[in-house]
Amino acid sequence: MAAQRGQRNGVGPAAPNAAEVTAPIPRVAEVPAARERARAIPEAAVARLAVYLRVLSGLQEQGAGTVSSEELAVAAGVNSAKLRKDLSYIGSYGTRGVGYEVAVLIEEIERILGLTRKHSVAVVGIGNLGHALANYGGFPGRGFPVSALFDIDADLIGVPVGGIPVDHIDDITRVCAEREVSIGVIATPPPAAQGVCDRLVAAGVQCILNFAPVVLQVPDHVEVRKVDLAVELQVLSFHVARRADGPAPASASLNGRVDGMVVS
Amino acid sequence: MAAQRGQRNGVGPAAPNAAEVTAPIPRVAEVPAARERARAIPEAAVARLAVYLRVLSGLQEQGAGTVSSEELAVAAGVNSAKLRKDLSYIGSYGTRGVGYEVAVLIEEIERILGLTRKHSVAVVGIGNLGHALANYGGFPGRGFPVSALFDIDADLIGVPVGGIPVDHIDDITRVCAEREVSIGVIATPPPAAQGVCDRLVAAGVQCILNFAPVVLQVPDHVEVRKVDLAVELQVLSFHVARRADGPAPASASLNGRVDGMVVS
DNA sequence: CTGACTTTGTGCACACGTTCACAAGCGGTA
């Protein structure tokens, strides 16, 4: 979340009945509004939009033309009111009494998430995880071509992984510039992470996805997201421990899931 | 955040002066406050506690005896007030005017996170990611021994990965029971995820870490956390796009990071 | 023993995110 220093307009204690934000102008005037709107989307909502997008793609493949907020919400595992609010952040693309047109929604979410432009990804650290990431099919299929791989191990240099040859980390600046990499993924051992991060930043990468269990220091203009597997497990561990204490609320639980669908 | 249905005792506006943990006199009827307290720790704080724990381990290896909230906060990348509040959720283990004793803090955080007990982990889906997880050193070193691996591919069965032989997914119930697996990790292709999830639940697994881009349906008593790589990238993409619009705040940024530390 | 200094622990206020509930708006139907 880094920055955020910017003072927000004095919304204060819930602007009583502030001038209707929707503006008197019919939503035809979308030019500045659409872009300006993006700044206001809560981080949490952005992450959910990505989930909706995936669900919508699935629906589209099944030939669905429209969906109601209720259907989509269930499929995405959220409350329908939240879903509608999330969608309202990007505009009004639904039809009352009917629902949302799948194709339109996909297009709009992709636009807001910036997926209309391809974002080249560079993966640094071609160990087990790096291999997995380089081969991960979910990336290129969704607008994130992995276009560069780096490592420091001489044995790996030049060897293609997932179709892309591994470059030496010393060439990171040049290669990233050449291939217009905008997102860097750090999958190195912890001690190397900050150094790699610095190099990525120097190479002009704007966003970093960090898998190393290290707190990265970056300039304000660089966005970092981290995925820490150990932390995830520890949070789960906490829940196990918490449950072990409480006298357990008897049965109750075991809700109405019935389908015994099994891996096929 | 699946469940949460349970009605919380009317803590309401901050229990006036919650009994001090160390005090032998639990003025609120209930039992050991320490356990009860666990229920009140915000999810976000739990995740940060895990981070503090990692930083503390590093400090301990460097021979540090005590740390102030300020030092620890900087190392963990958070605000010191937030850190103190997070620590206050687990008790009062600091000394005013001095700071926290590293060893004590480590012990207490581990206790709260339930790390004093080992949690066996089962990884399902031994593809690229599954391999990475099976070999990931961060798990066993921190109380999470990976003790079972499963896949549906006959060619993999019996082959040891990271020292553990792969079992067929059909044996999941038996093997998980034998090895007392409490945490399941799903690293299968999306279509297989829900089926695997159902089997894990049937096998008695209480918590699941899901890497498949699918919304899992589980009974209320099972805790699920998901890691979705595509979503992470899309959120980053959103930030890139957002930045591309705004007139860019000129330079400014580039804060005072100086150390040119580079991967060695 | 006293007083100055340091750092914790937390009350409070604010901002953010979630949920509810309902008016507005649209399609279908007679």
Place this chain on the structure above:
DNA sequence: TACCGCTTGTGAACGTGTGCACAAAGTCAG
């Protein structure tokens, strides 16, 4: 055309989490 039922979009209430600022509580020097 006028009505009816359905679904969206959103104002407002609520709950949670964050950050500030300070009293309480301890150390250390003299």
